[in-house]
Amino acid sequence: MPEFVGGLPVHPLLVHFTVVLLVLAVAGAVLSAVWPTVRRRFGWLVFAAAAAATLLVPFTTRSGENLAGRLPASAQIAEHWRLADLMIWWSVGLTVAVGALMVVHTMAERKVTTKVAVGAAGAEEEVPQEARRAPALAAIVLALVTVGVAVGAGIHVYRVGDAGARAVWEGVENLPAQSGS
Template sequence: MPEFIGGLPVHPLLVHFTVVLIALSVAGAVLSAVWPAVRRRFGWLVFAGSALGTVLVPFTTKSGENLAGRLPGSPQINEHERLADLMIWWALGLTVAVGVLMVVHTMAERTVTSKVAVGAAGAEEEVPQEAGRAPALVAIVLALITVGVAVGAGIHVYRVGDAGARAVWEGVENLPAQNGG
């Protein structure tokens, strides 16, 4: 993987793409978990976004390690790296939680057709029947797990980003006044 694209380090480019995917996946996971209409319409899209974000995390952390190797060490960079190394577990957990939620949801929504004999001649007719729905307790537990992992992933991606921003910007002179003053 190249370390620079057009003179810019790859790490900030990958970071922004990864963070946007994970943040959207977090929001989508929470909405999918608590709102069945969103789950039916966008659940698999949320899963795909989360899976892509998970795949990007190792590339993002590797590009960060490459960039850190070019810089003098600092406690802020070390903290950012420590937190970033944990991001894969949160992203993977989010992907698994959304995936399980969607598999159970899809199985519960599936209808089965069965052939039923009708009439004296024994003609068969296909009759749609609902598949066995997942018990309400299973759906509630999966929704709670999904929301919990999503919130944890959202908090962790914020912590990693905050530590990275502090590593870059703390101590930089001539910053504009904060909060209007």
């Protein structure tokens, strides 16, 4: 993977893409967990966003490690690095939680039909049965787990980003203004 694109480090580009996907997945996960209509319409899209973000996290952290290798060592970069290394676990947890919620939801929404012989000719007719429902307790537990992991992932994304921003921008306000000429 290239370290630079057009003379700029690739890390900030990957960070922004990963963060946008994670924030969308976090918001979508919370909404999907608490609002069945959102879950029905967008649940699998939320899962896809979480999965894509999970796949991007290792590339993002690797590009950050490459960039950190070019910079002087600092406590701020070390803290950002430490927090970033934990992001994969939050991202995987979010993907698994949303995926489990969607599997249970999909199973509960499936209609079951039974073929019944009708008439003397033995023709078969499909008779809809009551939809299979996952136990209410399992659905509630998965929704709570999804909300918890989503909130935790959202908080952790913020912490990683805040540490990275501080590593880059802290102290800039004390620098003299540059003239435009």
